Amino acid sequence: MSFPVYLIGARGCGKTTVGKLLARQLDYHFCDTDQQLQQHLEQSIADYVEQYGWEMFRQQEHQTLTAVASNNTVVATGGGIILREDNRHHMSHSGTVIWLSVDHQILVERLTADPEIGQRPTLTGRPITEELYDVLQQRTPLYQQAAHHVIDANQPPEKIVTDILTALSHDALTA
Ligand SMILES: Nc1ncnc2c1ncn2[C@@H]1O[C@H](COP(=O)(O)OP(=O)(O)O)[C@@H](O)[C@H]1O
Numbered sequence: 001m002s003f004p005v006y007l008i009g010a011r012g013c014g015k016t017t018v019g020k021l022l023a024r025q026l027d028y029h030f031c032d033t034d035q036q037l038q039q040h041l042e043q044s045i046a047d048y049v050e051q052y053g054w055e056m057f058r059q060q061e062h063q064t065l066t067a068v069a070s071n072n073t074v075v076a077t078g079g080g081i082i083l084r085e086d087n088r089h090h091m092s093h094s095g096t097v098i099w100l101s102v103d104h105q106i107l108v109e110r111l112t113a114d115p116e117i118g119q120r121p122t123l124t125g126r127p128i129t130e131e132l133y134d135v136l137q138q139r140t141p142l143y144q145q146a147a148h149h150v151i152d153a154n155q156p157p158e159k160i161v162t163d164i165l166t167a168l169s170h171d172a173l174t175a
């Protein structure tokens with residue numbers, strides 16, 4: 001029985017994409033807090049936030065995170081999960097936290113090209129790629145604080161998975 005693996009990082013860093021691949025490699029379950037939440041709310045994040053605001057979304061997100069964390073599971077989180085101290089504490093004490101670190105310019109390129117961009121409502125009222133610089137400045141120390149491992153996620157998904165598996169195997173050796 002192995003503890004959950006949490007993927008954290010900015011919008012577009014690849015948590016959902018890499019999480020699915022990693023779960024397959026580890027033969028773990030895969031869970032995405034955003035997908036779980038949308039099923040529970042029966043509406044998209046964009047619609048929910050428009051109706052109830054970010055504060056309520058963060059509350060719902062917290063409840064989802066604590067409900068999904070089970071062993072043998074890769075959990076792809078939302079980019080803002082690290083904003084709450086209780087979320088950071090919960091992840092770092094219940095499993096292994098992997099930060100997928102991606103350069104600003106590459107995030108902009110990925111988000112601009114992503115067909116799901118409409119599902120990522122603006123956090124500040126500005127277009128997502130414009131607000132990214134400020135959001136990263138605010139959140140980078142929080143990703144750093146929560147993570148057990150930092151992975152260079154400017155690479156193809158398969159290489160990122162290999163690097164995560166290497167980091168996890170080092171943990172197993174030192175446990
Ligand atoms: N390593 C990668 N290299 C190139 N494109 C990627 C990579 N990871 C994700 N993408 C693309 O970037 C977009 C956002 O990926 P996603 O997994 O939804 O990120 P997140 O869940 O972190 O917001 C998607 O269009 C996805 O196909």
Ligand SMILES: O=C(O)C1=C[C@@H](OP(=O)(O)O)[C@@H](O)[C@H](O)C1
Pocket residue numbers: 009010011012015016034045077078079080081119120121123
């Ligand atoms: O950065 C954020 O605050 C958010 C990121 C999104 O998830 P992704 O990181 O998977 O895009 C989603 O949870 C919501 O739109 C809020």
Ligand SMILES: [Mg+2]
Pocket residue numbers: 015016032034076077078
């Ligand atoms: Mg995602």
